[in-house]
Amino acid sequence: MSHALEMSAAAASAAPTPEKVLDEAVAAVKAKTREWARLPVRDKAALLRACLARLVDAAPAWVAEGSAAKGLSGPLVGEEWMAGPWVTARMMRLLADSLDAVAAQGKPPLGTGTRLRADGRLEVMQIPISTIDKITFAGFTGHALMQPGIDEAAARRQQAPFYAQQGPEGAVALVLGAGNVSSIPPMDVMTKMFVDGEVCVLKMNPVNEWVGPILERVFTPLVERGYLRVVYGGGDAGKHLVEHAGIDDVHITGSDRTHDLIVWGPPGPERDRRMAEDRPLLAKPITSELGNVSPVAIVPTEYSAEELWFQARNVVTMVFNNGSFNCNAAKVLVTAKGWRQRDQFLDLVARGLGEAPTRKAYYPGAQGRYETLLAGHPNVSKFGQAGPDRLAWAFVRDLDSANRDEKLFQVEPFCGILSETTVGAGAADPVEFLATATAFMNDRLWGTLNAALVIPPRLEADPTVGKALDRAILDLRYGTVAINHWPGVCYGTGAMAWGGHPSATLKDIQSGLGWVHNTFMLEGIEKSVVRGPLVVKPKPPWFYDHPRPHVIGPKMLSLDSDPRWWKVPGLILSAL
Numbered sequence: 001m002s003h004a005l006e007m008s009a010a011a012a013s014a015a016p017t018p019e020k021v022l023d024e025a026v027a028a029v030k031a032k033t034r035e036w037a038r039l040p041v042r043d044k045a046a047l048l049r050a051c052l053a054r055l056v057d058a059a060p061a062w063v064a065e066g067s068a069a070k071g072l073s074g075p076l077v078g079e080e081w082m083a084g085p086w087v088t089a090r091m092m093r094l095l096a097d098s099l100d101a102v103a104a105q106g107k108p109p110l111g112t113g114t115r116l117r118a119d120g121r122l123e124v125m126q127i128p129i130s131t132i133d134k135i136t137f138a139g140f141t142g143h144a145l146m147q148p149g150i151d152e153a154a155a156r157r158q159q160a161p162f163y164a165q166q167g168p169e170g171a172v173a174l175v176l177g178a179g180n181v182s183s184i185p186p187m188d189v190m191t192k193m194f195v196d197g198e199v200c201v202l203k204m205n206p207v208n209e210w211v212g213p214i215l216e217r218v219f220t221p222l223v224e225r226g227y228l229r230v231v232y233g234g235g236d237a238g239k240h241l242v243e244h245a246g247i248d249d250v251h252i253t254g255s256d257r258t259h260d261l262i263v264w265g266p267p268g269p270e271r272d273r274r275m276a277e278d279r280p281l282l283a284k285p286i287t288s289e290l291g292n293v294s295p296v297a298i299v300p301t302e303y304s305a306e307e308l309w310f311q312a313r314n315v316v317t318m319v320f321n322n323g324s325f326n327c328n329a330a331k332v333l334v335t336a337k338g339w340r341q342r343d344q345f346l347d348l349v350a351r352g353l354g355e356a357p358t359r360k361a362y363y364p365g366a367q368g369r370y371e372t373l374l375a376g377h378p379n380v381s382k383f384g385q386a387g388p389d390r391l392a393w394a395f396v397r398d399l400d401s402a403n404r405d406e407k408l409f410q411v412e413p414f415c416g417i418l419s420e421t422t423v424g425a426g427a428a429d430p431v432e433f434l435a436t437a438t439a440f441m442n443d444r445l446w447g448t449l450n451a452a453l454v455i456p457p458r459l460e461a462d463p464t465v466g467k468a469l470d471r472a473i474l475d476l477r478y479g480t481v482a483i484n485h486w487p488g489v490c491y492g493t494g495a496m497a498w499g500g501h502p503s504a505t506l507k508d509i510q511s512g513l514g515w516v517h518n519t520f521m522l523e524g525i526e527k528s529v530v531r532g533p534l535v536v537k538p539k540p541p542w543f544y545d546h547p548r549p550h551v552i553g554p555k556m557l558s559l560d561s562d563p564r565w566w567k568v569p570g571l572i573l574s575a576l
Helices: 019-030 033-038 041-070 074-105 131-136 152-158 184-195 206-218 220-224 235-242 256-264 269-276 305-324 342-355 366-374 430-443 463-475 488-492 549-561 565-575
Strands: 113-116 122-127 141-146 172-176 199-203 228-231 249-253 286-289 294-298 330-336 380-383 393-399 417-423 450-454 480-483 525-531
Touching: 019 172, 019 199, 019 228, 019 235, 041 074, 041 184, 041 206, 041 220, 041 549, 074 184, 074 305, 074 488, 074 549, 113 152, 122 152, 122 525, 131 549, 131 565, 172 184, 172 235, 184 199, 184 206, 184 249, 199 235, 206 220, 206 228, 220 228, 249 256, 256 269, 256 286, 294 305, 294 430, 305 330, 305 342, 305 417, 305 450, 330 342, 330 430, 342 380, 342 393, 342 417, 366 393, 366 417, 417 430, 430 450, 430 463, 450 463, 463 480, 480 488, 488 525, 549 565
Parallel strands: 172 199, 172 249, 199 228, 249 286, 294 330, 294 450, 330 417, 393 417, 450 480, 480 525
Antiparallel strands: 113 122, 122 141, 141 525, 380 393
8 A cells, every 4th residue: 555645734834935035045055055164163163063052042942832832731842852953952952062072073972882793783872962951861872773784994994975075165055844843944954064164055944834933043153154045935845945056956855745746756657667767856865754554562471560560651642642633642552462350451551541631733734634444344433532623632543463454554643643553473472573573564564764662671681582582682673762751752863863764765764764863973874873771750741641841941051052960859759
């Protein structure tokens, strides 16, 4: 079955930038291409830190605007603090630190260290970065798994390629911003400008263009010097800019359908001919992040009541965050057919969905996708109060994992739908499950962005199971693999590479090509791997049932924008 539903209905800009002004914006940044490319690296770091100070000042307005757009109040406002200014500020600071290292030594640090696996593959450790990180990311680790053949010397040699150039000419990047999470556009812009060395035109998505003026204020040091312009508009503006002769390359966060329209043209015989001849309509490079039917596989074993309830709330949080309008929202639970605790766990997930308040369905087209994807499914349970602008959480159990036509395996709902399926034979063997679940996630589910595996450390300590888990992590064709937690943690580190698995192609784009964030400026990454405890105490502030994220969010921003030890106790007390 083809990936046939668009993630969003069309949205109109409230104040589109006139075409003449779009042309002026491209011309203005193009005139600064070489200047930006050759600007001393220390000056770039200083500009970024000037933006960081402005971000801290703008954060309350940023959160207020986002909360109003998404209908958030009370503790839920904390979500906007974390998904907007906090993670943006964290990446901004870490990127400035890397630029200072480039100025001093020619390269950023090679992560926080490296580890050579028994099979010869290189892992570059990235989280935690600092001693304070060891407290704020307590128990969490993250590393980049490098592609085969890249040893430490090669990784070091290939790192930060833009800054290895002599007399670079630079280029003009167009960033087609995401409409769901307000940190995505600024973080994509920082990747293009400070990692790739390009001046930038950012076109805001009409859905969240409310954050555009705030970003213009945050990035005033770059805008005033002509290195960045922010523009507005819908599909017409995007098409005009993509085709503009002054644009050298494109980055898009959105849907695979929009990507293919840009790269191959409208569906039909002409597109088919172009694809057969490998002759894209777009004759310039494009990178992308395009969504995912995100799986969470629960390795069968005997879990305690506390472990089951924590992981059930963990899954519900992955669905709940941002109203489920996230490309990394949990969409398919993968369980073992013979797992004794399966019904108990699914009932706990249902309990959590019943506790979680329904959210404003602010993303265009959500109601239509919700109804279309649930139609014909007999095992649908709904939770919470639906209304004219909000959807009940939907939980679809017992999907047939062998059904190649199951639309919930092939279409990202981009709304509050969670599905569940079983794999394997009757026996709930962890080793067999890991192999079968990996094959199912790779071959049956659409997308290559992120996947999660849940497994107790005591089971992982078994040599046979541990080897099977390692094999699964290696084999999963996803850009991020998370152990015991939401892959969104990888996004939240600000430092680790985020994007689809590099096995995608322009003809079969899946979740996209290329990496964003990547503050250590690594080349040759195969995937990011994050790991956390099976149960985290105190409860993570992003959990749907945490009572104080609105208090913790501003303190996280304060700490990460300017790390000071005296700020840590207050943050810990808020978390408790």
